[in-house]
Amino acid sequence: MKLATSLQQIQPSYIREILAAASAPGVISLAGGLPDDTTFPLAIMEKSFSKLADNPRLFQYGGTAGYAPLLAHFRAAYQLPESQEALVCTGSQQALDLIARAFINPGDTVVMEAPSYLGALQVFGLAQANIESIAQCSDGPNLTELEACFANKDITMFYAVPDFHNPTGICWTLETRKKVAQLCQQYNVAFIEDVPYRELRFSGEALPLVSSFCPDNSLVLRSFSKIATPGIRLGLVTGSSQWIAPLNTIKQGADLHSSVPMQSVLLDLLTDDGFQTHLDNLTALYQGRYQALAKQISNKLPMCQFNPVDGGMFLWLSLPKCDVYALAQAALEEGVAVVPSTVFYQQRGDVAPALRLNFTNATQDELSYAIDRLARVIKTHC
Amino acid sequence: MKLATSLQQIQPSYIREILAAASAPGVISLAGGLPDDTTFPLAIMEKSFSKLADNPRLFQYGGTAGYAPLLAHFRAAYQLPESQEALVCTGSQQALDLIARAFINPGDTVVMEAPSYLGALQVFGLAQANIESIAQCSDGPNLTELEACFANKDITMFYAVPDFHNPTGICWTLETRKKVAQLCQQYNVAFIEDVPYRELRFSGEALPLVSSFCPDNSLVLRSFSKIATPGIRLGLVTGSSQWIAPLNTIKQGADLHSSVPMQSVLLDLLTDDGFQTHLDNLTALYQGRYQALAKQISNKLPMCQFNPVDGGMFLWLSLPKCDVYALAQAALEEGVAVVPSTVFYQQRGDVAPALRLNFTNATQDELSYAIDRLARVIKTHC
Numbered sequence: 001m002k003l004a005t006s007l008q009q010i011q012p013s014y015i016r017e018i019l020a021a022a023s024a025p026g027v028i029s030l031a032g033g034l035p036d037d038t039t040f041p042l043a044i045m046e047k048s049f050s051k052l053a054d055n056p057r058l059f060q061y062g063g064t065a066g067y068a069p070l071l072a073h074f075r076a077a078y079q080l081p082e083s084q085e086a087l088v089c090t091g092s093q094q095a096l097d098l099i100a101r102a103f104i105n106p107g108d109t110v111v112m113e114a115p116s117y118l119g120a121l122q123v124f125g126l127a128q129a130n131i132e133s134i135a136q137c138s139d140g141p142n143l144t145e146l147e148a149c150f151a152n153k154d155i156t157m158f159y160a161v162p163d164f165h166n167p168t169g170i171c172w173t174l175e176t177r178k179k180v181a182q183l184c185q186q187y188n189v190a191f192i193e194d195v196p197y198r199e200l201r202f203s204g205e206a207l208p209l210v211s212s213f214c215p216d217n218s219l220v221l222r223s224f225s226k227i228a229t230p231g232i233r234l235g236l237v238t239g240s241s242q243w244i245a246p247l248n249t250i251k252q253g254a255d256l257h258s259s260v261p262m263q264s265v266l267l268d269l270l271t272d273d274g275f276q277t278h279l280d281n282l283t284a285l286y287q288g289r290y291q292a293l294a295k296q297i298s299n300k301l302p303m304c305q306f307n308p309v310d311g312g313m314f315l316w317l318s319l320p321k322c323d324v325y326a327l328a329q330a331a332l333e334e335g336v337a338v339v340p341s342t343v344f345y346q347q348r349g350d351v352a353p354a355l356r357l358n359f360t361n362a363t364q365d366e367l368s369y370a371i372d373r374l375a376r377v378i379k380t381h382c
Numbered sequence: 383m384k385l386a387t388s389l390q391q392i393q394p395s396y397i398r399e400i401l402a403a404a405s406a407p408g409v410i411s412l413a414g415g416l417p418d419d420t421t422f423p424l425a426i427m428e429k430s431f432s433k434l435a436d437n438p439r440l441f442q443y444g445g446t447a448g449y450a451p452l453l454a455h456f457r458a459a460y461q462l463p464e465s466q467e468a469l470v471c472t473g474s475q476q477a478l479d480l481i482a483r484a485f486i487n488p489g490d491t492v493v494m495e496a497p498s499y500l501g502a503l504q505v506f507g508l509a510q511a512n513i514e515s516i517a518q519c520s521d522g523p524n525l526t527e528l529e530a531c532f533a534n535k536d537i538t539m540f541y542a543v544p545d546f547h548n549p550t551g552i553c554w555t556l557e558t559r560k561k562v563a564q565l566c567q568q569y570n571v572a573f574i575e576d577v578p579y580r581e582l583r584f585s586g587e588a589l590p591l592v593s594s595f596c597p598d599n600s601l602v603l604r605s606f607s608k609i610a611t612p613g614i615r616l617g618l619v620t621g622s623s624q625w626i627a628p629l630n631t632i633k634q635g636a637d638l639h640s641s642v643p644m645q646s647v648l649l650d651l652l653t654d655d656g657f658q659t660h661l662d663n664l665t666a667l668y669q670g671r672y673q674a675l676a677k678q679i680s681n682k683l684p685m686c687q688f689n690p691v692d693g694g695m696f697l698w699l700s701l702p703k704c705d706v707y708a709l710a711q712a713a714l715e716e717g718v719a720v721v722p723s724t725v726f727y728q729q730r731g732d733v734a735p736a737l738r739l740n741f742t743n744a745t746q747d748e749l750s751y752a753i754d755r756l757a758r759v760i761k762t763h764c
Contacts (some may be wrong), residue, residue, distance in 0.1 A: 001485040001538060001572045007628055016634075037438040053428035056419040059611035082629075090472050090637040097636045101508075103383040125633045126483075154383060190383045229441035231642035233472075246389055252398075253505045254479045255472040259641045260613035304703035 006106075006126050014343045015118055021367070022337030028370040030181045031337035033166065033313055034361040039285060040277045041269060048268040058260045064252050066236075067263035073270060074236060084215070085244040086249065090258045092196055092223040092235030095247070096159075099192060099219060099237070100127035102246040104156060111149060111158040113141050113343030117166045117194070120159055129156075129243030131346045136165070138307055140172035143179055150187035157190040162210050164197035164312025167344050171310055174207050188217075188283035190243075196223035199279060201311035202287035216240055226277060227312070228269055232262040275377070283311070288317065292364040293357065296371040301378060313360045316341075320382040323366055324353040327381040336373040353382075388488075388508050396725045397500055400710070404719030410752040413719035415695055416546065416743040421667060422611045423651060423660040430650040440642045446634050448618075449645035455652065456618060466597070467626040469633065472640045474578055474605040474617030475501055477629070478541075480636070481574060481601060481619070482509040484628040486538060493531060493540040495523050499548045499576070499728030502541055511538075513728045518550060520689055522558035525565075532569035539572040544592050546579035546694025549738035551690055556589050563595030565739050570599075572625075578605035581661060584669035584695035598622055608695070609661060610651055614644040665693070672697065674746040675739065678753040683760060695742045698723075704764040706735040712763060718755040735764075 005211045015031070052058060058067075065071060066088030089095040096119065099343045104110065106128035112120065114133035124131055132149055135142045136205040140162065149155065158180070172180070181301035184191045211218035219239035224232070237247060251257070269275060293315060297304060305318045319327070324340040331338050341354035355374075359367060397413070404411035404542055434440060440449075447453060448470030456468045471477040480499065486492065488510035494502065496515035506513055509554040517524045522544065531537065540562070544554040554562070566573045575593045592602035601621035608612070619629060633639070651657060675697060679686060685699045701709070723736035737756075741749060 002624065003628055004483065004485055007484060007631065010631060013634065032443075034443055037442045040438050040441045042435040042438060049431040049434050052431050053424040056422050056424060059424065059613035060419045061414075061416055061424050061607070062611040068759050093635070094637040101386065102389060103386055105386050107666065119635065119638075126632065126635055225443070230443040231441035233637060233641045235638065243383065245705065246385055249392055252395065253475070253501065253508055254636065255476040255615060256501075257615065258472070259615045259644055260639055262644065335595065367479070 002024060003216070006128050010122070010125055011087075013118070013122070015339060018332070018337055018339060020102050021332055026331065027335050027337055028362055028366045028373070030357045030359070030367075030370055031339050032358055032361060035226055035230065035356070036285065036361055039282050042274070044269055044272045044274050044278065045265055048265040052264070055264070056081055058264050062257045062260040064248050064257045066258065067260050067267065070263045070267040073267055074238070077270070078238060080238055083241060084238055085240045085241045086236055087244050087247050088258050088263060089235045089237055089251070090255055091225065091233045092194065092221045092237070093223045094251075094254070095235055095237035096120060096123050096194065098247040098250050100124055100129070101172050101250050103190070104129050108156045110156055111154055111189070113160060114346065115167050115341060116346065117161055118344060120194070121346060124159070133346050136152070136168060137172060138170060140170065140176035141180065143176065143183075146180070150183055150189055155187065155189045157192050158184060159192040159194065160210070161194045161197070163195050164200060164309060164314070166197070166312075167314055167339070168306060168307070168316040169309035169312050169314045171204070171207070177207060177210045178213050181210050182273070184217050185214050186212070191218040192221070193218055194221040196221075196226055197312040199227045200283060200286060200313065202283040202290070204310035208277040218241060224266055226284070228266055232259070232264055232266065266293060286313070286360050289359045289362070289364055289367060292372070293359045293367045296368050300371050300375045303382065305379065313358055315357045315359060317355045317357055319353040319355065319378065322382040324351050324355070327377060328355065330381060331374055331377045334373045334377050336370045338374070388510050392504070392507055392739055395500070395504070397721060400714070400719055400721060407721055409624055409714070409717050410744055410748045410755070412739045412741070412744060412749075412752055413720040413721050414740055414743060416740070417608055417612065417695075418743055420669065421664050423657070426651055426654045427647055427658065430647040434643050434646070437646070442642075444639045444642040444703050446630050446639045448640065449649065452645045452649040456620070456651055459652070460620060460662065462620055463597070465623060466620055467623045468618055468620045469626050469629050470645060471617045471633070472637055472642050473607065473615045473617055474603045474619070476633075476636070477603045477617055477619035478502060478505050478576065480629040480632050482506055482511070483632050485572070487512050490538045491535055493537055493571070495542060496546070496728065497549050497723060498728065499543055500726060502512070502576070505729060506541070515728050518547070518552060520552060521552035522552065523562065525558065525561055528562070529565055532565055532571055537571045539570065539574050540566060541574040541576065542592070543576045543579070544758070545577050546582060546691060546696070548579070548694075549696055549721070550689070550698040551691035551694050551696045552689060553586070553589070554592070559589060559592045560595050563592050567596050573600040574603065576603040578603075578608055579694040580607045582665060582668060582695065584665040584672070586692035587678065601625060606648055609664070610648055614641070614648065615642055616640060616648050645729055668695070668742050670742070671741045671746055671749060675741045675749045675753070678750050682753050682757045685760065695740055697739045697741060699737045699739055701735040701737065701760065702764040704735050709735075709759060709763040710737065711736050713756055713759045714736050716755045716759050718752045720756070
């Protein structure tokens with residue numbers, strides 16, 4: 001069989017290649033986006049596992065929208081109004097895929113900040129969308145550029161990660177959130193708000209969802225990979241019922257529904273008395289690692305800059321002029337895996353040299369060794 | 383946002399509507415395709431649940447192809463040659479969706495037997511495929527019609543359920559299997575073999591997969607919903623590596639991978655000493671129910687005919703001339719839910735009146751009451 005047209009443009013994922021290399025013995029990986037598996041709340045989840053077998057109904061076919069008690073929990077926890085619905089997905093990645101399939105025809109235009117989340121670039125690429133990139137500033141997207149884009153082009157949706165962006169770690173300010181919501185309403189652009197890192201805030205003040213300022217014009221994607229565990233593959237999309245309904249229709253064909261036993265375990269976890277303590281411990285651990293990494297960089301990489309972050313999993317390290325792709329290859333040979341900035345851009349020409357560094361999956365000691373190695377490579381290459 | 387073109391043609395699922403009505407108190411449902419949840423092998427699975435929390439790696443992000451030890455088990459169990467790969471999916475429904483997305487452009491032609499599995503009609507509809515229907519005879523597709531279709535049209539794939547077809551329960555003979563494989567090779571048509579009911583044989587002799595006669599030209603879709611449990615959402619697709627690779631690429635964007643803890647539990651179950659006994663008990667239970675239903679029909683519905691089945695979950699009851707849709711509605715009012723033949727056809731005009739009766743989710747007593755009720759309705763309507 002010949003490949004469908006939509007697949008013919010898809011490039012193999014550089015991240016997947018580097019992650020394979022990053023798992024070699026002796027390599028310290030700051031390349032992935034993995035939570036630390038020693039933090040998984042398995043002591044809480046174990047209680048649920050041990051009683052799963054008592055409830056055969058959890059193992060029967062389930063509703064496409066999700067396990068009813070979990071949906072009820074989400075409605076209360078996220079204070080969803082009557083006009084909104086929730087759809088449990090097989091990871092928030094599936095929510096993104098369903099949205100692309102439901103609302104994008106080939107050639108339709110999607111706006112994203114640049115640099116961008118790779119998984120979204122991949123999904124929109126498969127949907128054969130035209131991607132408009134808006135430069136990202138330290139407080140969010142360049143608003144002048146964004147408004148000019150909305151005003152002059154026919155835009156279907158604006159996809160963004162306003163809380164601790166992947167790859168840059170940037171968190172939009174309150175003013176930016178309000179302005180983006182207003183622009184989306186004014187120009188009738190759907191706002192797709194992906195917030196997988198939102199609960200991983202370790203400093204600063206929590207800000208409202210952008211969608212809270214344009215609730216009828218947005219969809220919110222939540223992930224439980226970072227606050228529960230990735231392996232269970234559960235995410236959530238919420239928004240206006242008229243937009244959730246077509247996602248449900250596509251999900252029927254895509255996988256009928258997500259694992260019901262895992263949904264039941266997630267509900268127990270989210271409503272457990274110990275869950276908040278788990279989150280507090282998790283963010284404290286990540287804060288310590290971030291601070292250690294930041295200090296190492298300040299001490300050992302004086303030629304590099306980075307924007308401080310208040311949460312999330314990534315730090316974006318700006319480099320002096322260099323071939324960043326060659327530098328990342330050399331770093332891997334030196335025993336540290338990082339991701340070069342170029343891979344996060346739709347147009348890869350003229351990208352400022354930078355590296356995405358993950359600080360959640362390596363210990364403070366490993367982070368220190370990693371920066372030692374990186375310092376040697378940067379001195380040679382920049 | 384406007385719906386994508388692909389969604390604008392999709393009809394709401396009649397089955398989903400009738401299943402909602404079928405769950406009303408007092409209604410006996412022969413409408414769904416549900417296994418009996420009292421048969422779920424939870425006593426075996428419980429052992430796995432209780433040790434999940436000991437293995438945090440099961441809860442980390444996993445490989446897209448599947449949990450490596452489970453993939454190794456499948457390679458051995460299904461004797462996959464070097465040239466073939468396996469991809470674990472979120473139910474075999476996802477395998478079907480990935481295949482449609484990887485290999486079908488809008489307007490490409492897919493061949494199916496008529497009547498057809500509704501979930502496949504839905505997926506191919508979303509892919510905007512052109513569907514060519516081939517009449518189904520008692521031993522498989524009409525081969526003359528099939529060859530004429532292959533010879534005269536540009537066909538991308540032939541999708542079929544050769545073992546205990548949904549909705550008719552028909553099992554292809556050995557001769558038909560060989561002939562279809564030969565035609566697929568001769569006309570370079572990919573054979574998509576969906577075998578969710580294959581292990582539910584309770585009489586007659588097991589027959590080779592059609593794909594065993596055209597291994598380089600086929601993909602095999604397996605489900606663990608019927609032999610393990612549906613709620614865990616696990617299926618499998620195997621076939622030529624060059625066809626599995628693009629499915630893997632799309633799955634990366636669709637949901638990254640399927641639940642790893644559930645894959646680990648499935649591996650334990652499939653390799654447990656008690657698994658064969660579970661299967662034997664399951665097929666014995668279903669055989670008893672099928673025989674009870676067949677006897678009830680012979681005794682109480684002399685005006686109706688059906689093809690005997692050797693396994694699966696469904697019996698196809700041919701009716702005297704009537705408005706089968708109205709009859710199914712009247713049956714629901716009488717307290718028995720069934721699915722009218724019309725919904726299983728792409729072209730709904732001139733469909734022979736019949737009902738799909740599920741015999742796996744009702745007890746023998748319930749099946750008896752259901753046929754009493756159905757007899758009253760048929761006498762009124764036919």
